[in-house]
Amino acid sequence: MLALNKTNVQSVTFFLTGIPGLKAAQVWISIPFCLLYVIALSGNSMILFVVLREQNLHEPMYYFLSMLSATDLSLSLCTLSTTLGVFWFEAREITLNACIAQMFFLHGFTFMESGVLLAMAFDRFVAICNPLRYTTVLTNARIAQIGMTMLVRNVAVMLPVVLFVKKLSFCSAVVLSHSYCYHVDLIQLSCTDNRINSILGLFALFSTTGFDCPCILLSYVLIIQSVLSIASSEGRQKAFNTCISHISAVAIFYIPLISLSLVHRYGHSAPAFVHTIMANVFLLIPPVLNPIIYSVKTKQIRKAITKVLIQKQQQI
Known part of the structure; x- marks a missing residue:
């Protein structure tokens, strides 16, 4: 009887969800989402x-x-096709x-972003705390x-996570909570015991972002100590200014991540569409804001982009 209630793993089809309770307005809501995707891409x-093209930007930072x-x-790009597909064409099915x-x-890629932010923190740590060894420590090979x-x-x-998801069996209720596939959301639909999947998911989280975040905080404790030891206020300000863009990138990655986790854990009384919108916005905030922050706050990037745009206009 149990075997009859389970869906064949190879043929199971999931149904993605747009914005619960706002189906009639999804096309209009998709416009700002589409705009955010365009800005991010x-x-x-x-x-x-500009980093690949401009020779003066071929530096570790x-x-x-x-x-x-x-x-x-x-x-x-991971979520673009399914999210806009659901919003525009009601293309909800996914194998x-x-x-x-x-x-x-x-x-x-979410874990990759956390790792890159840690690497950038290390870059700032070496540049400020040990500037004389900067070029020897951060070589191209390293x-x-x-x-x-x-x-x-x-x-x-991620490989064990994927392999154990493949072993799960799914019942007839295969409607996902988002417009993309999320691990916790996926394993909750399983008919079989998913404790190992939950443990693997937590292990993946703590071994990546759970490791990276404290290391980033530690690097900034050491950076602040080094900056405070600089005699002149002008020197302290100059050193700190080199970190502003990275601090902003860390904030716009970790604050939405923590907020989303708190909403999922404690915001049960919040409407379903709040969870869905926050989940989609969380994935778009860093890709949208990071290029803007670095273009505004980093003089070399700003000059390189301006140069490219001027050359394009002259060609036209």
């Missing part, structure tokens, strides 16, 4: 383009910035394999090693 593509932009670009693939890349280490870490923590 164009902004991060521009950052990548900008290499890490290009990693951040590549991660944000990939994160936006199990497609759902697992989206989940793998979605969580993988930057490539850092990037590869983050990539391997994310694959290593």
